[in-house]
Amino acid sequence: MGAAVTAVSSNGEYAFTKPTRESITLLAGLGVEGDVHAGVTVRHRSRVAQDPTQPNLRQVHLIHQELFDEVGAAAGHEVSPGSLGENVTTAGIDLLALPTGTLLRLGSEAVVEVTGLRNPCAQIDAFRKGLLKQVVGRDESGAVVYKAGIMGVVRTGGVVRPGDPITIELPERPHRPLERV
Template sequence: MPSITLVEGIGVSGDAHAGTTVQHRSRVARDPSAPNLRQVHLIHGELFEHLDEVGFNVEPGSLGDNITTRGVDLLELPVGTRLRIGEATVIVTGLRNPCRQIDDLQPGLMKRLVSKDDDGHVRRLAGVMGIVARGGVVRPGDPIAVELPPLPHHPLTTV
């Protein structure tokens, strides 16, 4: 059975984005000492079903996601939510802001992941990012416990 190992304060063991400071090229160019708030990328599995319904064949992992969830409304969680998954705990830091390279996977995909709603607000559907608060092994089918932070809650913004 496949699994991933989350390392406290670092991210996914062996992942290119693992580290205490930013790892993404554009972010390193701006400030290489900035904390890495993007150690773990989680996507709701329901997104893959939605994309399939509108003609895109996207599999878990193909958008850079490390963990695929089911039944958790990731996009509506407040900043600081703790997700206990398997042996590990991930603290949600914000929304993933996908880059235009997504269209290299399938032309037009970016417009399905970032769009505007009827009120003109930008909707980002490409999942959430988090940091590893407690390391451990995560396996397919592990339950996810959601622990909301103390009030007041702050909505997710891009990180």
């Protein structure tokens, strides 16, 4: 099986988790229709407090389903689609290995440009105590590794549903590794 959308989620109110939906509609330059984080400028409360005029590089949050399996096996944390506030849950794609600027075609219409890594926060531990340590770790060299998904902006709008295929278009080289946004 190739890369695919396994679930979609949105929430019109600020809350850590987002309920799963039958579909979501991505709006070019804004994000997920009806989602609290949609907008041209930042919508995450901590970033709004810093500078509300910053561009919103976090319009869409994507997490790989394989992370849920990993944290469940490693530490017994039950995590399901939407639990960590993501809009799109994927399978069959190593999201964390994608370079900045990668285009992800979700289904037949929607295109999301990858802007960076999700910056995990303490709310993850409030959701499941000890989970933050599972999604932020260190590699063999001691460098910090963020595993809580990636962020992107909507380049082309469209409806996204579970089961939709994901097509990957890498940017021109040299590739820039993902950084926290």
